[in-house]
Amino acid sequence: LKVPEAIWAHGSNKPLTATEILSHILPNSPTADPENLQRMLRLLTTYNIFVEHLSDTTPVQRRYSLTEVGETLVPDSDGLSYGDYIMQHHQDALVRSWPLVHMAVVDPVTEPFVRANGESAYWYYGKDEEMNELMQKAMAGFSVPFMRELLDGGYDGFERDVERLVDVGGSAGDCLKMIMQKFGNIKEGINFDLPDVVAAGPPI
Incomplete structure (x- = not known):
């Protein structure tokens, strides 16, 4: 799905919600499910791939950025990554x-x-x-x-x-x-x- 590239965005590593990530990687897919993506991101957070950022609002909004491990999944200038x-x-x-x-x-x-x-x-x-x-x-x-x-x-x-x-x-x-x-x-x-x-x- 190229989620790490969407979050990395040329070095910004700006925390994004699952919905925001989908708008980058699947902009024309009405069936794309942000809830299922968020579940995957929460799971991978426990493996130190992503960092979960919780808002102070109600309901709580979850955003995700990359850890140092997650950054290795972003292609470099030669198109290489783990x-x-x-x-x-x-x-x-x-x-x-x-x-x-x-x-x-x-x-x-x-x-x-x-x-x-x-x-x-x-x-x-x-x-x-x-x-x-x-x-x-x-x-x-x-x-x-x-x-x-x-x-x-x-x-x-x-x-x-x-x-x-x-x-x-x-x-x-x-x-x-x-x-x-x-x-x-x-x-x-x-x-x-x-x-x-x-x-x-x-x-x-």
Whole structure:
């Protein structure tokens, strides 16, 4: 629904009521239910995603803003957020494996995802372009902000005569690209991942 983006509104993080939020995200939907949205927001408040602000009026009016955790769900200037990571972990194929997690202890020969879907997650996602794209965005949304903080924080581990750098499990190569752009001494970067994952990534 893009509720975090509606509240964030380019950095304002102004507390909004459920009705006000709906006016931003579903302006032309007469069936949109603010009461049900408010129930969801109240639930997510208990998980420290939103902050609930209560008015002094009667009846009480409830408004919601984002916590620091909630802010991670707002796309940055590159369109990345933890939102895609959360969505990827709630895909039907993955959810089907949840009731089978105990089998990783009972009989670890076959992983729960394979039991539920007949093949490994990487092969499963690799065959579906939409799911594969979501997984790529999920990995970038998780790793790129972390790498940005690491590099901006003054980490200098790549300055010491490093000329060739290999990123094992580098997904689309976003982090490797960021490192190479910052450290000119690195002449060669190797993004090591599954063939279909590397093939879907942009040039570094």
